[in-house]
Amino acid sequence: MSSRCRWLLAVSLLGLAGTALAQDIPANMPKRKPGLWEMQTSGMGGQPQTTKICLDADTDTAMYKMGTHMSGQMCSTFKIDVQGNKVLTDAVCKINAPSGTVNMSSHSETTYQGDTAYSTQGNIKYDPAVMGHSEMAMTSSGHWVGQCAAGQKPGDMLMPNGQTFNIKDMPGH
Template sequence: MRRLFVAAATCLAVSSAAGPSLALDMPQRKAGLWELKMEFVGGNIPGQTMKQCVDAATDKLMNQAYGGASGEACSKQDVSKSGNTMTIDSVCKFGPATMTSHAVVTGSFDSAYTVDVQSSRAGGPPMPGGADTHMRISATWLGACAAGQKPGDIVMPNGMTMNVLDMPRPGMPRR
């Protein structure tokens, strides 16, 4: 169960882009069902495929509540945009650990996008996958959410469904 929660948290943290700087001004995804394929390049963490049913409100919530560090935690949050490409460089401190990330987001938030994130962590306790990680996410809009799905539903690789509105969020009560 813990592994599923970590996978869901990872999925949420990259739902609109990736890395600690996510809470910056990210575009909203088109409402409907999105498939996210996460690959950990060169690591020993297996890839994951999840599906998310989103509407404007739940996509905004995921970006705000799970979108990474607030500005106070980051000494650097540089974002540049060129056409359909967004580049995000950040340095953020979480307790004794400092995370340096470089993310490149390409594509359209209406149909398909990719996120390529390279991160390096210094200090703090050891993390699964090590101090340096390279994650690639491919997201594809599949159409309307499936019958019976509600906005905020995340279908995990094992078929279990959880809803972002029911997950604990920093500083926000559950529904």
């Protein structure tokens, strides 16, 4: 996947997930089980991308705070509606792309299967189009794998390219 496609995928994921993090964690938000999670994301007709992350309650909170910081700077509108095991999100954001400012609107629905799995279906619209895409369907799913591996600490994320970093070390945390 080219770096331009990775950029578009990252912006799209922000549309699906980051905007859902743009406010305090709703009290009735489903919780994820601590341990090692594997997450797959696909869109743009490319191969699914798989990441793994070691989570605990503090790491989930840190991810929400990071999303709050990023979304608060870019999104003028966001709405989170938790309905039992479903989380519906809608957002309108302005993103600084390599080609200039892009208006992005997104809608996603995440369904949790207890505290060990979730799946997200989303649609993102871009104006103007980004790399020829004015609309994109995205999917994301995650499931609990087990305990974090020996030597892993909460926040350690293994990217599809094999690179590992800790999300708590990222700016905005």
